[in-house]
Ligand code: SF4
């Protein structure tokens with residue numbers, strides 16, 4: 001099964017990955033990280049295909065994809 005990891009400290013909460021994911025698996029958290037941003041999270045990755053569109057669009061290289 002494919003999965004992603006989002007580096008909560010690198011993420012600036014821009015939301016681009018939430019738009020890029022064709023399965024809509026990524027959302028922004030309610031809580032703020034140490035930098036004052038609301039980072040992305042992907043609580044349910046059962047539908048993740050490992051397409052890596054989220055990682056490719058992330059300007060902060062905060063997403064790692066595992067296949
Ligand atoms: S790898 Fe693809 S399917 Fe999985 S979270 Fe990223 S954009 Fe969505």
Ligand code: SF4
Pocket residue numbers: 006010011012013014015016017018039040057058059060061062063
């Ligand atoms: S694209 Fe990158 S910086 Fe923007 S919300 Fe997603 S993980 Fe965070």
